Amino acid sequence: MSALLETEHVTHSYGAKTVLENVSLAVRAGEIVALAGPNGAGKTTLLKILAGLLVPRAGCVVRRTEHRADVAYLAQSEELPLDWSVREVVELGRLPHVGLWRALSNRDEAAVDEALERTGVAPLSHRVLSTLSGGERQRVALARALAQEPRILLLDEPMTHLDIGHQVELFSMLRSEAAHGVGIVAVMHDLGFAARSDRCVLLSNGSICADGSPAEVLRADALERTFDVAVEVLRTSDGELTIVPSPAKKGASWIGRQRSF
Amino acid sequence: MTLAMQRLASLRADRPRKARALAVILGASALLAFAIAVSATTGAMPISLHATWGALEKGVLGRTSLLEGAEIVAFNLRFPRVAMAVLVGACLGASGAAMQGLFRNPLAEPYLLGVAGGASFGATLAFMASGNLGPLVGDVPFVEGRFAGAVPLFASLGAAGAVVITLLVARTGAAGRSTSLLLAGVVVGAVLVSMTTYLMLKDADRLRAVVSWSLGNLASSSWRSVAHAAPYAIVGLALLFAMARGLDALQLGEDTARTIGVPVPALRLGVIAGASLATAAAVAFVGVIGFVGLVAPHVMRRIGAPGHRVLLPASALGGAAMLVLADLGARTIVRPAELPVGVLTTFVGGPFFLWLLRRTR
Numbered sequence: 001m002s003a004l005l006e007t008e009h010v011t012h013s014y015g016a017k018t019v020l021e022n023v024s025l026a027v028r029a030g031e032i033v034a035l036a037g038p039n040g041a042g043k044t045t046l047l048k049i050l051a052g053l054l055v056p057r058a059g060c061v062v063r064r065t066e067h068r069a070d071v072a073y074l075a076q077s078e079e080l081p082l083d084w085s086v087r088e089v090v091e092l093g094r095l096p097h098v099g100l101w102r103a104l105s106n107r108d109e110a111a112v113d114e115a116l117e118r119t120g121v122a123p124l125s126h127r128v129l130s131t132l133s134g135g136e137r138q139r140v141a142l143a144r145a146l147a148q149e150p151r152i153l154l155l156d157e158p159m160t161h162l163d164i165g166h167q168v169e170l171f172s173m174l175r176s177e178a179a180h181g182v183g184i185v186a187v188m189h190d191l192g193f194a195a196r197s198d199r200c201v202l203l204s205n206g207s208i209c210a211d212g213s214p215a216e217v218l219r220a221d222a223l224e225r226t227f228d229v230a231v232e233v234l235r236t237s238d239g240e241l242t243i244v245p246s247p248a249k250k251g252a253s254w255i256g257r258q259r260s261f
Numbered sequence: 262m263t264l265a266m267q268r269l270a271s272l273r274a275d276r277p278r279k280a281r282a283l284a285v286i287l288g289a290s291a292l293l294a295f296a297i298a299v300s301a302t303t304g305a306m307p308i309s310l311h312a313t314w315g316a317l318e319k320g321v322l323g324r325t326s327l328l329e330g331a332e333i334v335a336f337n338l339r340f341p342r343v344a345m346a347v348l349v350g351a352c353l354g355a356s357g358a359a360m361q362g363l364f365r366n367p368l369a370e371p372y373l374l375g376v377a378g379g380a381s382f383g384a385t386l387a388f389m390a391s392g393n394l395g396p397l398v399g400d401v402p403f404v405e406g407r408f409a410g411a412v413p414l415f416a417s418l419g420a421a422g423a424v425v426i427t428l429l430v431a432r433t434g435a436a437g438r439s440t441s442l443l444l445a446g447v448v449v450g451a452v453l454v455s456m457t458t459y460l461m462l463k464d465a466d467r468l469r470a471v472v473s474w475s476l477g478n479l480a481s482s483s484w485r486s487v488a489h490a491a492p493y494a495i496v497g498l499a500l501l502f503a504m505a506r507g508l509d510a511l512q513l514g515e516d517t518a519r520t521i522g523v524p525v526p527a528l529r530l531g532v533i534a535g536a537s538l539a540t541a542a543a544v545a546f547v548g549v550i551g552f553v554g555l556v557a558p559h560v561m562r563r564i565g566a567p568g569h570r571v572l573l574p575a576s577a578l579g580g581a582a583m584l585v586l587a588d589l590g591a592r593t594i595v596r597p598a599e600l601p602v603g604v605l606t607t608f609v610g611g612p613f614f615l616w617l618l619r620r621t622r
Contacts, residue, residue: 053516073520079365081512083567085278092510096522100506126277144513148521 002064003028004183005050005071005152010059012045019045020206022059027152027183032174034194034214035187037203038227043187044076044156046203050185051154065151069096072150076157076187078141082130086121086140087112089129093147115147119173135166142173153177155186159193171196191218195241202226214241282571285564289578293347296585300343301335303589305597308335316340337484345482345490346588346602347581349547350557352494352539354580355573357554358561359501362508362569363532364439371540371554374446374533375423378453380544381475383419385460387411388471412474413489413545420541423449424533438529439515477550477603479588490542497539498577504531505569550603552610553580553587559617 003026012020020042027033027050035043048054049061051073065071072093080089093115094108104112116122119139129137138158145153153174159167171193174184178198188194200217202210204226210217218241223231232246301313308316308331316332319325320340328336356371363369372378390411430445431438461471507528510518515525543550557580558572566575584602587609591602 048516051516051520053519068522071520073517075514075516078517079512079514081567083562084512088278088509088568089513092513092521095506095510100523101503 006062010056012056029183030181031198032178032184033199034197036194041203042206069148070151072145072148073154074145087125090143090147093144112147115143119143134161153184157187191243281565285566285575289575293578293582296582300585300589301339341484342482344487346585348494349543350581350584351577352543353554354557354576356536356540358558358572358576359532359536374427375449376420376540377549378450379419379423380416382453382457383415384412385457385471387415416545417541424537474548476601477548478601486546490546493542497535500535508569551607556610
C-alpha cells in the first residue's frame with residue numbers, strides 16, 4: 001500500500017542547531033505509528049513538518065491526499081477556549097471544508113455529530129469546556145480533529161496529563177480510527193502504548209535510529225542507548241510488550257546518571 | 262440514522278446556543294435603543310419624546326428647515342452627540358473583542374498597539390499648531406476654531422503611524438509574533454506618551470485643551486464629524502466582522518488554526534487593520550475613552566456570546582449602549598458643567614471590571 005504522507009530525506013534546523021537530519025518516514029492508511037525518543041530528539045519538529053507547519057530546510061514532504069482537511073493535527077496540550085461549549089469547538093474542525101465565511105451545511109453538522117459520538121462526548125455537547133475534566137477536554141480536542149474527517153491524524157503527546165484510565169480510553173479510540181482507515185502518527189512518551197502501536201519509530205538526536213514493528217524497535221539495548229537509562233522489556237500475560245526502568249540492572253546508573261554535554 | 266434524522270437531532274440539540282446568541286443580540290439592541298431614547302430626551306434642556314421623535318422624523322426626511330424650538334436642539338446638538346457615542350462605542354467594543362481574540366488575552370484592549378499614544382501625540386501637535394486655541398477654550402475641551410479640523414486629522418495620522426511603527430518593531434522581535442506585537446505596542450505607546458507629555462509641558466498654554474481631549478469628550482460632536490468618522494468606522498467594523506470565524510479558529514492556537522486552513526498572518530493583519538481603523542476613527546474625534554473596549558466584550562462573553570460571530574456585533578452594540586449612557590451621565594451629573602466622558606467610563610468601568618473578574622473566579 002502506498003504511503004498517504006511521507007518525508008523524504010528531511011533535514012531541519014533552528015538557527016545553527018540541526019534538529020532533524022535526513023529523516024524519511026512514510027505513513028500508510030490504517031496504521032498507528034508511535035514516534036518515540038528522548039526530549040529534544042526532534043519528534044515535535046517532525047510532526048510539524050508532516051502537518052505542513054514547518055518547511056524543511058532540505059528534503060521534501062510528499063502528500064498523497066486530495067483535500068487540505070485530510071491531515072488533522074492535534075498540538076501538544078492543545079489550547080481550548082474554556083468558555084466555549086463542546087459543540088462550538090468541534091464545529092471548528094469543519095473549517096477546512098467550509099472556509100471562513102460559509103455556514104455549516106447539513107453534511108458538516110452530521111460530521112460534527114459523528115465526531116462527538118465517536119469520541120464519546122456527545123452527551124457533553126452543550127457543556128462549557130471549563131466544567132470538563134482533563135480527560136474529557138482531550139476527547140473534545142480529538143473530536144475537533146476527527147470532525148475534519150481526516151485520512152491522517154498527527155498527534156503530539158495525546159496522553160499527556162491523562163490518568164491511566166483515560167490513556168487507555170484514548171488509545172482505544174485511536175485504534176478504532178485506524179480500523180476506519182485513518183493513518184495515525186502519535187508522539188508517545190509512554191513506551192507501553194508505543195508497544196501497542198502497529199509501528200514504532202525511534203528518534204535520537206534528530207535521526208531515526210530504528211523503524212519497524214514494536215518487537216523489532218523496542219529492544220532493551222536500543223532503548224538504553226537512546227534514552228541513556230537501563231530498562232527491561234517484558235511480556236505481559238496477553239503477550240504484549242511492556243517496558244520498565246530497571247534501576248537494579250547491572251551497570252545501570254539509575255539515579256544521578258552522568259551525561260556529557 | 263439517516264442524514265435527515267441526524268440533522269434534525271443536531272438542530273434540536275443546538276437550539277439553546279442559537280437561541281442564546283439571538284437573545285444576546287436582541288438584548289444588546291434593546292439596551293442600545295433604550296439608551297438612545299433616554300439620552301436624546303435628557304440633558305440641560307429636557308426634550309419631550311414627542312419633540313425628539315418629531316425632530317428625528319423631519320431630519321430623516323430632509324425637512325430640517327421645518328425644525329422648531331426644542332426640535333432644533335434635539336436635531337443639531339443632541340442627535341449628533343448620541344450618534345457619535347454610538348459610533349465610537351461600537352468601534353471600541355468590537356475592537357476590544359477582536360484584540361482580546363487575536364491575542365487570546367482577556368486584558369487586551371483597542372489601544373494595545375499604540376493607537377491611543379499615537380492619536381494623543383498627533384492631537385497635541387495639532388493643538389500646538391492651532392495658535393488660536395489653548396487657554397481661550399472654556400467649558401468645552403476644544404472648539405471648532407480655524408484649526409480645530411486639524412485635530413482629528415493629526416490624531417488619526419498619529420494613530421496610524423503608531424500602529425505601523427509597532428508592526429515594524431515587532432517584525433524584528435525574536436519572541437512569538439503575538440508576544441512581540443504586545444511588547445512593541447507597549448513600548449511604542451509609552452514612548453509616544455512621554456513625547457506627548459514633553460510637548461504639553463513645553464507649551465503649557467495648551468495644556469488644558471490637550472488634557473481635556475485626551476480624557477475623551479463628545480461635546481464637540483457635530484453631524485459633520487459624525488459623517489467624517491462614519492466611513493472609517495464602518496469599514497473597520499466590516500473588516501473585523503469578516504474576520505470573526507478566523508478569530509474563532511485562533512482560539513485553538515496559531516498552529517492548529519493554520520492546520521484547519523486559516524491564513525494566520527493575513528488574519529492578524531486584517532484584525533489589526535480593522536481594529537486600528539475603527540479605534541483611530543473613534544479617538545480622532547472624541548479623544549481617548551477608556552474601559553469601554555475592555556468591559557463591553559467581557560460582559561458579552563459572560564452572558565453567553567463567546568464565539569466571535571456573535572461576540573463582535575454584541576460587543577459593538579454593548580459598547581455603543583455603554584458610551585451613550587456614560588455620555589448621558591457625563592453631561593448631567595455635574596450640570597450645568599460637564600465631566601469628560603473618559604473620566605466617567607474609567608471611574609465606573611474600573612470597579613465594574615474588578616467585580617466582573619471576582620465573579621469569574
